[in-house]
Amino acid sequence: MTDKELNDRIAAIQDEYAGEEAEAAAVEAAVAAASDQTTMSVRVPADLAAQLKRLATEKHISTSSLVRQILMVALRSATDHSPDDADEPLTAEQQKAVEAIARRVALEIKAG
Numbered sequence: 001m002t003d004k005e006l007n008d009r010i011a012a013i014q015d016e017y018a019g020e021e022a023e024a025a026a027v028e029a030a031v032a033a034a035s036d037q038t039t040m041s042v043r044v045p046a047d048l049a050a051q052l053k054r055l056a057t058e059k060h061i062s063t064s065s066l067v068r069q070i071l072m073v074a075l076r077s078a079t080d081h082s083p084d085d086a087d088e089p090l091t092a093e094q095q096k097a098v099e100a101i102a103r104r105v106a107l108e109i110k111a112g
Contacts, residue, residue: 024062025062028062028064028065038108039108040104040105040108041108042104052066052067
């Protein structure tokens with residue numbers, strides 16, 4: 001394969017990928033508009049972001065869709081208390097994490 005052929009092939013793959021990403025973004029925008037969703041920005045360690053991107057790629061979904069699914073499952077799990085743990089208080093670390101999330105959400109809502 002010549003350099004020109006290789007460059008043409010790379011450009012074609014990049015165009016195809018860009019088209020797929022644009023289509024996925026359009027679908028996500030339509031779903032967000034239809035389900036009254038909002039955008040949140042969360043800072044995560046680089047290694048966690050890489051893990052999320054890798055898993056999303058394996059599942060053939062966008063990273064934001066994967067994170068949304070993980071958050072929904074985690075929230076359901078966190079709010080699905082059994083009678084055994086209903087009176088169990090949050091640890092100091094859990095309380096700090098909840099407060100940090102609440103502050104981020106409040107700032108994002110305030111920012112519009």
